[in-house]
Amino acid sequence: MENPYLPYPVRIDSIVTETEDRNLKTFRFVFINPEDEEKFAYTPGQFAELSIAGKGEIPIGIASSPTEKGFVAFTVNKTGVVTTHLHNMKEGDVMGIRGPLGNWYPWEEMEGKNVVIIGGGFAFTTLRSSIIYMLHPDNRPKFKDITVVYGARNPGMLLYRDELAQWEQRDDMDMHITVDGTDDPDWKYNVGFVPAITEDKITSADNAIATVCGPPIMIRFTQPVLEKLGFPPERIILSLEMRMKCGIGICGRCNIGDQYVCKDGPVFTLAQLKQLPGEY
Amino acid sequence: MIEYGEKIREIALKLLKNKEVDVFIGYKKGTVPMMNEPVLITDPDQVESLYWDSFCALNLCNYLTKRTDKIGIVATGCNSRNIATHIVENQIKRDQLYIVGVPCEGMIDHRAVMRTIKQREITDIREEGDRFTVVGKDFEETFEKKTFLQNNCATCTHRNPVIYDEMVGEPVEEQTDVAPFKDVEKIEQMAPEKRQGFFARLTSRCLRCYACRNACPLCYCPTCFVDESTPQWVGKSIDPTDTLTFHFLRAYHCAGRCTDCGACERVCPVGIKMRQFTKKLNKDCQELFSWEAGLTLDQRPPLDVYSPDDYNEFIK
Amino acid sequence: MTAKIFSKKEWTQALEELKQAYRVFAPVKDGDFHTFMPLENGKQPDFDYPNSRLSPKSLVYPESERMFEFSLDESDSDAYILKEAPKDFSPQAVVGIRPCDSHAFQIVKRNFDNPEYQDPYWVQHFESTTLVGLGCNTPCSTCFCTEVGGDPFSEHGLDALMIDLGESYLVKALTDKGEAFLNSASGGNSADDAGLQKAEELAASAREQIKVSVPTDKLQDKVATDLFEAPFWEEVAFACLNCGTCTYLCPTCWCFDIQDEISGKRGDRIRNWDSCMFPLFTLHGSGHNPRDQKHQRVRQRFMHKLKYYVDKYQDGVQCSGCGRCVRYCPVNIDIREVCRKMNEF
Numbered sequence: 001m002e003n004p005y006l007p008y009p010v011r012i013d014s015i016v017t018e019t020e021d022r023n024l025k026t027f028r029f030v031f032i033n034p035e036d037e038e039k040f041a042y043t044p045g046q047f048a049e050l051s052i053a054g055k056g057e058i059p060i061g062i063a064s065s066p067t068e069k070g071f072v073a074f075t076v077n078k079t080g081v082v083t084t085h086l087h088n089m090k091e092g093d094v095m096g097i098r099g100p101l102g103n104w105y106p107w108e109e110m111e112g113k114n115v116v117i118i119g120g121g122f123a124f125t126t127l128r129s130s131i132i133y134m135l136h137p138d139n140r141p142k143f144k145d146i147t148v149v150y151g152a153r154n155p156g157m158l159l160y161r162d163e164l165a166q167w168e169q170r171d172d173m174d175m176h177i178t179v180d181g182t183d184d185p186d187w188k189y190n191v192g193f194v195p196a197i198t199e200d201k202i203t204s205a206d207n208a209i210a211t212v213c214g215p216p217i218m219i220r221f222t223q224p225v226l227e228k229l230g231f232p233p234e235r236i237i238l239s240l241e242m243r244m245k246c247g248i249g250i251c252g253r254c255n256i257g258d259q260y261v262c263k264d265g266p267v268f269t270l271a272q273l274k275q276l277p278g279e280y
Numbered sequence: 281m282i283e284y285g286e287k288i289r290e291i292a293l294k295l296l297k298n299k300e301v302d303v304f305i306g307y308k309k310g311t312v313p314m315m316n317e318p319v320l321i322t323d324p325d326q327v328e329s330l331y332w333d334s335f336c337a338l339n340l341c342n343y344l345t346k347r348t349d350k351i352g353i354v355a356t357g358c359n360s361r362n363i364a365t366h367i368v369e370n371q372i373k374r375d376q377l378y379i380v381g382v383p384c385e386g387m388i389d390h391r392a393v394m395r396t397i398k399q400r401e402i403t404d405i406r407e408e409g410d411r412f413t414v415v416g417k418d419f420e421e422t423f424e425k426k427t428f429l430q431n432n433c434a435t436c437t438h439r440n441p442v443i444y445d446e447m448v449g450e451p452v453e454e455q456t457d458v459a460p461f462k463d464v465e466k467i468e469q470m471a472p473e474k475r476q477g478f479f480a481r482l483t484s485r486c487l488r489c490y491a492c493r494n495a496c497p498l499c500y501c502p503t504c505f506v507d508e509s510t511p512q513w514v515g516k517s518i519d520p521t522d523t524l525t526f527h528f529l530r531a532y533h534c535a536g537r538c539t540d541c542g543a544c545e546r547v548c549p550v551g552i553k554m555r556q557f558t559k560k561l562n563k564d565c566q567e568l569f570s571w572e573a574g575l576t577l578d579q580r581p582p583l584d585v586y587s588p589d590d591y592n593e594f595i596k
Numbered sequence: 597m598t599a600k601i602f603s604k605k606e607w608t609q610a611l612e613e614l615k616q617a618y619r620v621f622a623p624v625k626d627g628d629f630h631t632f633m634p635l636e637n638g639k640q641p642d643f644d645y646p647n648s649r650l651s652p653k654s655l656v657y658p659e660s661e662r663m664f665e666f667s668l669d670e671s672d673s674d675a676y677i678l679k680e681a682p683k684d685f686s687p688q689a690v691v692g693i694r695p696c697d698s699h700a701f702q703i704v705k706r707n708f709d710n711p712e713y714q715d716p717y718w719v720q721h722f723e724s725t726t727l728v729g730l731g732c733n734t735p736c737s738t739c740f741c742t743e744v745g746g747d748p749f750s751e752h753g754l755d756a757l758m759i760d761l762g763e764s765y766l767v768k769a770l771t772d773k774g775e776a777f778l779n780s781a782s783g784g785n786s787a788d789d790a791g792l793q794k795a796e797e798l799a800a801s802a803r804e805q806i807k808v809s810v811p812t813d814k815l816q817d818k819v820a821t822d823l824f825e826a827p828f829w830e831e832v833a834f835a836c837l838n839c840g841t842c843t844y845l846c847p848t849c850w851c852f853d854i855q856d857e858i859s860g861k862r863g864d865r866i867r868n869w870d871s872c873m874f875p876l877f878t879l880h881g882s883g884h885n886p887r888d889q890k891h892q893r894v895r896q897r898f899m900h901k902l903k904y905y906v907d908k909y910q911d912g913v914q915c916s917g918c919g920r921c922v923r924y925c926p927v928n929i930d931i932r933e934v935c936r937k938m939n940e941f
Contacts, residue, residue, distance in 0.1 A: 310928040311922070311928060311930040311932070311933060312737070312738060312922060312923060312928065312930070315925075315928040316928060317835050317927055317928040317929070318834065318835040318927055319834065319835065320831075320834045338926070338927060342837070343834070343835075391628060394628065395628055399628070399646070401646075401734075401736055401737050402737075403737065487650075487659065487840070487844045487869075488840075488868075489839050489840035489841050489843075489844045489871070490839050490840060490874075491837060491839030491840070491841050491926055493839075494837035494838055494839040495837050495839070495926060507874075507875075507876045515855070515857050516853065516855045516868050517660035517855065517857065517866050517868050518659050518660045518868070519660070519857075546926065547837065547839065547841070547926030547927075549649070549841045549844070549845060549924045549926075550649070550650075551627060551628060551629075
């Protein structure tokens with residue numbers, strides 16, 4: 001009988017320290033059994049359980065895009081037992097990945113629409129996956145304008161800085177990088193909180209879907225901005241975090257009302273969330 | 281004790297009506313025999329639900345922790361000693377409390393009753409003075425209360441509240457000819473291996489539901505050691521070593537603070553006698569420090585103080 | 597399907613022989629209570645019991661269960677790679693289970709065996725189990741199975757049903773599994789009309805004895821967020837100690853935790869029952885806790901059983917009316933009262 005709790009064995013292929021506080025690292029994993037990579041077919045927005053023998057598991061959004069072959073990547077914030085141990089592991093070490101888990105951003109619905117992506121802090125991982133996915137030549141024609149607002153506390157806390165710089169240069173997307181504040185005199189991007197930059201840069205909700213990921217405070221202040229712009233709750237997409245164990249809607253802890261964030265989510269529309277108890 | 285109910289209702293009504301307290305904490309009659317539910321009342325119209333009998337054996341002090349309002353609370357001897365401990369440990373302030381003291385002749389052990397009536401279904405229990413009558417579908421039996429007391433009540437030497445603002449009745453006579461530590465002495469005399477086996481059997485049924493911990497007013501840590509993950513002090517499965525570690529450590533955390541109120545044993549769904557652990561520490565505290573918990577507001581428990589002129593060499 | 601009548605002595609003897617083919621579990625007197633135990637080392641079944649204190653859910657879903665094992669020894673070629681822990685899925689029979697507890701297995705089956713995911717441990721344990729029920733001639737005062745879609749003689753989810761006729765048991769096979777079990781049991785005579793007739797009378801009388809009313813009819817039509825915001829939750833929760841008694845004794849509570857434990861250079865991944873009563877259940881790594889307050893956790897338990905489950909599966913409540921939580925809640929929080937409040941809100 002297939003065991004959904006059994007992780008695929010993987011090897012750490014590379015580790016990149018993303019932020020100046022060294023609390024965020026991106027891990028690239030390769031599957032030890034090549035056939036597992038096929039089984040791990042995922043869609044941007046999904047997550048997986050990173051599994052370390054003797055430490056446990058931790059649910060993390062998938063930061064790589066299915067258009068990137070040969071590896072999967074996760075950006076991990078050092079917080080608890082598993083993530084702290086992971087941060088101390090080195091390239092070549094063996095661990096496990098279980099997934100892909102959860103639902104994904106509504107790609108079919110987004111086709112033919114303008115896509116607005118709003119991210120803050122280290123909740124930019126599945127958004128990176130989404131951007132890489134949409135910019136892939138096979139996929140780019142499916143979407144109209146792509147606008148991205150991404151902010152962090154300061155320049156040193158931005159994830160994927162090289163890619164951000166490249167995206168900034170492209171003419172097939174609008175990239176708005178911002179920081180809450182900086183003392184870098186050469187900073188050439190925006191300064192200001194994400195909600196304010198959103199209000200400033202996004203001009204229309206016409207034929208558009210907005211995807212928002214970030215700390216609760218950012219989401220709280222961005223939501224009214226989007227509503228003012230005319231985004232109906234059905235076209236505001238959020239991705240939630242919860243304490244999880246099984247990842248497949250069985251162990252019972254990550255529910256909001258009758259929905260399990262691990263299986264029915266993590267992606268919800270604001271309209272859906274408004275139907276649920278505000279317990280998240 | 282049943283007659284205290286009327287007096288409790290009267291006092292609660294007065295306190296709430298005169299706004300001397302914001303809330304009143306007592307018991308209401310349970311929906312099943314021998315069970316009563318702790319209740320918090322804010323409205324004078326609700327005082328009718330307050331109730332008292334010999335099955336009010338939880339520890340209401342549990343519901344005081346870190347409250348900020350003015351509270352009226354019913355307290356027996358042991359409950360009042362826990363309130364004193366709470367005050368000493370800064371979990372509540374004395375001037376927030378209006379303590380309604382209940383002179384206590386002990387609580388009835390509901391499990392002993394069930395055993396005696398051979399686990400038959402009880403439909404009603406009536407208490408009359410020092411006797412009580414158990415009514416079932418096809419039986420009715422009357423018992424003497426004092427032969428059915430909870431083990432901790434049978435050997436209790438502080439039946440009257442040690443602090444109170446008002447009593448619901450005349451103080452009862454304190455018991456003097458009791459030997460509370462007889463069972464502990466027996467365990468002390470066991471050879472280590474035998475004792476270890478005894479402890480293992482004692483806790484073997486534990487489900488790790490933590491009812492004992494949660495019913496105990498002493499267990500108010502924001503994060504209990506069993507819930508900590510960095511470091512993880514104790515495993516979370518029902519491994520016997522982890523289970524024993526939990527019970528031992530919990531007991532040590534209660535050393536010099538436990539009033540032997542018996543709430544832990546009363547709430548245990550599988551009937552573990554975890555007072556065997558706490559009582560040993562109570563005994564040590566009495567023998568080594570002449571200390572019984574919660575009798576004074578002026579002194580912290582012995583394991584909770586440090587003095588540079590302590591006579592013990594090891595502590596310097 | 598076969599129906600036989602065994603004298604009580606014959607039945608005990610038959611169970612003894614059935615141990616050749618099954619791991620046989622039955623209620624055994626255990627101190628003040630009864631517990632489902634394997635009939636080994638001379639343990640004798642005692643079917644004259646109200647119900648077990650702990651539900652028999654642990655026979656399919658153990659409180660702690662090893663899922664995987666692993667080596668942390670770098671010199672092992674499979675170091676750090678999780679392997680399935682060996683398990684015993686040989687046939688087991690749970691004899692004397694009450695119909696409410698069998699109903700409960702059908703309730704939790706929706707969780708562990710759903711169209712998208714099958715929990716391999718639960719499913720395989722359940723499939724290897726033959727459930728031989730025992731009709732309740734005298735339901736307890738805390739029983740309310742008839743109010744939540746059950747019956748003291750319900751055959752729902754059972755493979756066979758025993759009925760205590762006084763001096764004998766009528767045992768009816770209800771499924772192929774039950775038929776196989778009954779056919780392996782030696783002794784007994786084909787059930788006669790008198791026996792079947794008596795069984796009917798006992799069932800009717802048992803139904804009569806459950807007088808409590810716990811209406812659940814309006815739960816489905818309530819708006820979940822309205823019930824969630826109902827004003828009574830703090831009052832309901834006041835006395836709660838946030839212990840796990842209700843959830844651990846409940847036959848329909850299914851939540852679990854997954855933990856790794858190591859010993860030297862090897863370790864296990866274990867799943868343990870968990871409880872929505874514990875703050876740790878939902879504590880985020882960041883320190884945020886969506887159910888930080890006691891009343892939120894109490895509300896979650898009742899909303900899950902009486903609303904979220906109702907909405908999700910559209911087939912009644914997540915409660916089989918066994919009454920364990922009513923009986924053993926140390927502070928007397930009574931699900932029947934809470935259900936009435938919710939239904940009437």
